[in-house]
Amino acid sequence: MNPEIISPWISLALSIVALGVTAKNWLNTDAKRNGETIARMRNEHAALMTRVQSVESELRHLPDRETTHRLELALEKVNGRLSSMDARLEPVAAISERLQELLLQQVKK
DSSP: OOHHHHHHHHHHHHHHHHHHHHHHHHHHHHHHHHHHHHHHHHHHHHHHHHHHHHHHHHHHHSOOHHHHHHHHHHHHHHHHHHHHHHHHHHHHHHHHHHHHHHHHHHHHO
């Protein structure tokens, strides 16, 4: 075989191999970058899922709307009873004040 005939074919084959390697590297660079982005996004997703689970577990302990409404009604009822009790205790307070005045006057005599 004559080296003059084979040399252009070898040169063409090496050029094709070089272009193939360059294209492969170029494609792998994007794939590697995408892989890193996906890994970062998976980590962020896992962190967000942990936060969401902790918020959900805290929300389970809180009363719902109906329970809160019942609590509000019960508190209004208690406030009403305290107001009526306050009105009932005013005469008792007046009596105790008069007794104290009476006792102070007796001590002064």
